[in-house]
Amino acid sequence: MHTSILSLPTSADYHFIVIGNPIAHSKSPELHQSFAKQxxxxxxxxxxxxxxxxDSFVAVAASFFNGGGTGLNITVPFKEMAFELCQTLSQTNQGNLSEYALVAGAVNTLxxxxGKLYGDNTDGRGLVADLRSKGVDLDSKNVVILGAGGATRGAILxxxxxxxxxxxxANRTVEKAENLAKMFDDNRITFSNLTDLPNNVDVIINATSIGLSGEKLPFNDDLTTDFAYDMMYGKPSAFLDFFKAKNANISDGLGMLVNQxxxxxxxWTGEKVNLTDFTF
Known part of the structure; x- marks a missing residue:
């Protein structure tokens, strides 16, 4: 581990950072200040x-923790690097990974x-918690998730x-969806391309950038759902617009950010936040 190169304020009891590139857009500081106030x-x-x-990621993370840092959030493009760091350290009994991080192959929380560097992935649980907070009962429901990248992988378990x-x-390249499905030994999982979706859909989740570039959505006009959820937030969503026009309940992913x-x-703190009527 490197000698600390980060100057941490001494007045706070807990020191956190979020690492990303880019990072200026991150709402995490305001979010966690709201948690702290509560x-x-x-x-x-x-x-x-x-x-x-x-190497740069490892240097920054090591400097932060050696300098007295408490907790570290990771966003794009470092989640897989954080996973690799924890996995490497686990080989010498200096690191550990949660079940969710192991399955996701990515870490968003360190x-x-x-006495060990612990990597967790709270994204998928944040998604499920947000859906439940919006009245979506997932028990015995038919769920479709679009995309076969890291966001989907972290949500499956x-x-x-x-x-x-x-x-x-469902994914543009069906082989990627198939490979992801094979990682989980569960007969509830099926896969297809984006144009061959099941008819009986209770909840559909978008974990892609589909529709952002103005291209036509590859859905059949008769596709319906009770609830449509886009993991992205803060941008117009052709995905949500499509289902809103069909009178489905819809939501963007801001609540996922809050819950994760x-x-x-x-x-980090042992304190459970009350998210009922929470705003920041």
Whole structure:
């Protein structure tokens, strides 16, 4: 581990950063300050821009924790690098990964736990928690998720644990969806391309950038659902517009950010945030 190169304020009881590239857009500092205000904790939370390479990421993370840092959030493009770091350290008994991080192959939360670097992934559980907060009962429901990248991979285990009846992975390249399905030994999972979706869909989740570039959505006009959820937020969503026109309930992913952040905050501080009527 490197000597600390980060100057951490001494007035706060807890020190957090979020690492990304880009990072200026991140809402995590404001979010966690809201958590701290509710729980009565004194924290400092900063954004940290990092060059997009593994060695730079490791240097920043090591400096932060060696300098007294408490917890670290990771966003694009460093989640797989954080996973690799924890996996490498686990070989010498200096690191550990949660079940959710292992399955996702990505880490969005780092902490020091039992003297080891601990990597967790709270994204999928944040998604499920947000859906439930919006009145979506996933038990015995037919769920479709669009995309076969890291966001989908991180959501699969929490969705299966929510006792969905079926989980269909749809992707432009069907082979990627198939490979992802094969990673999970669960007969509830099926897969297809984006144009061959099941007819009986209770919940459909978008984990892609589909529709952002103005291209026509590859859905049949008769595709319907009870609830459509886009993991992205803060941008117009042709995906949500499509289902809103069919009178489906819809939501963007801001609540996913809030819920996954609350899980990180609880890991770092031991304090559970009350998200009922929460705003920031």
């Amino acid at each position: 729980t009565g904790l004194n924290i400092h939370y900063a954004r940290q821009l990092c060059p997009n390479d593994f 902490a020091i736990k039992d 929490p969705l299966l644990n929510a006792n969905v009846k079926s989980l269909h992975i 952040g609350a899980l990180s905050f609880e890991l």
